[in-house]
Amino acid sequence: MLRTFDGSVGWPALRTRYAGELPAATLAALDEAVEFAAERHGDQRRPAGEPYLEHLLEALDVxxxxxxxxxxxVLRAAVLHDVVEDTPTTLDEVRERFGPRVAELVGWVTKEGDRAAYLERLRDAPDAALAVKLADRLSNVQRLRTHPRPAKRASYYRETVATIVPLAAGRGWFEEWYRDWQTAHADLDREPA
Known part of the structure; x- marks a missing residue:
């Protein structure tokens, strides 16, 4: 069975779960990132209607x-990975608040301009940025069948197979998860795009 991640449990529940795994300083840093992301994303919703913050927490949980x-x-970048792309927040604001490395990682996974060029650029991303991107896309595709537009399901499946699955190659757990996901969702390749 394909493992899925659920951000709907919320940050307090995840924070409690992580308390035995992460140092107090890391949890405090995540508190700040989650609060910032929640403020900046506000009432934004995902295509299936869930609050946007759930997606960010899923990427973190992965x-x-x-x-x-x-x-x-890396963990803060996972929580903040869409804040520049999907809100008025700038990369400079992220750098000022969370430091240069978090800003660099967020910058790597922020789509600017041409989508194909962005996906191609990811091939040169550092390992930490790729981990954030693979966790981000995993959250997006784990329940791809719930996307309200069938054509988007098919095109997103194909794009993921063509551009993201190769990035997961040689990356242990990610490689295995994406392989299983691709097999479980192969029928989407037959849907019209």
Whole structure:
């Protein structure tokens, strides 16, 4: 069975779960990042209607519980990965508030301009940025069947197989998860795009 991650439990529940795994300083840093992301994303919703913050918490949970990431900058970048792309927040604001490394990681996973060029650029991303991107996309595709537009399900499946699955190659847990996901959702390749 394909493992899924649920951000709807909220930050307090995840924080309690992580208390035995992450140092207090990391939890405090995540408190600040979650608060900032919640403020900036506000009432934004995902395509299936869930609050946007759930997606950010899912990406974080992938890194903490499945991959075993402990680097506070990587974990904060997971929570903040869409704040520049989907809100009026600038990369300079992220840098000022969370430091240059978090801003660099967020910058790597922020789409600017041409989508194909952005996906191509990810091939040169550092490992920490790729971990954030793989966790981000995992959250997006784990319940791809709930997307309200069938054509988007098909095109997003194909894009993920063509551009993200190769990035997961050689990356342990991610490689296995994406392989299983691709098999479980192969029928989406037959839907019209």
């Amino acid at each position: 890194l903490v519980t499945a991959v075993g990431a402990r680097d506070p900058d």
